[in-house]
Amino acid sequence: MSHPDPARPHEHEEVEKSKLRQPHAEHVEPHLAPHNPAEINPHMASDIAYWSHELGVSGPALHEIIRVHGTHVDKVRAAIAHSHHHSA
Numbered sequence: 001m002s003h004p005d006p007a008r009p010h011e012h013e014e015v016e017k018s019k020l021r022q023p024h025a026e027h028v029e030p031h032l033a034p035h036n037p038a039e040i041n042p043h044m045a046s047d048i049a050y051w052s053h054e055l056g057v058s059g060p061a062l063h064e065i066i067r068v069h070g071t072h073v074d075k076v077r078a079a080i081a082h083s084h085h086h087s088a
Contacts, residue, residue, distance in 0.1 A: 040071045055080050 034040070034050045041047045042063055051073070052062045057080060069079045 038073055040066060040073060040076060042066045042071065051076070 034054075035044055035047050040051050040062070048059045048062055052059045055062065055077065057065070062076070065076050065079050069075045
């Protein structure tokens, strides 16, 4: 269904904006299992979609964390926990 959720009338605009930012990541189901449960593959749209949803960060933020901390899930999770701890 393509019509927006009545509770979020501007949701379709957000979807359009995200398509512009991430043309390679559309139509990816975030609940799909990751390719590797211990490591994030930043070149796989499905991994980025899954882990950004799982970890509560945006795709671009996840890419930045991977760039700084590497692809191991434990390190990424620790980096996110650390950044949330300091921003709270």
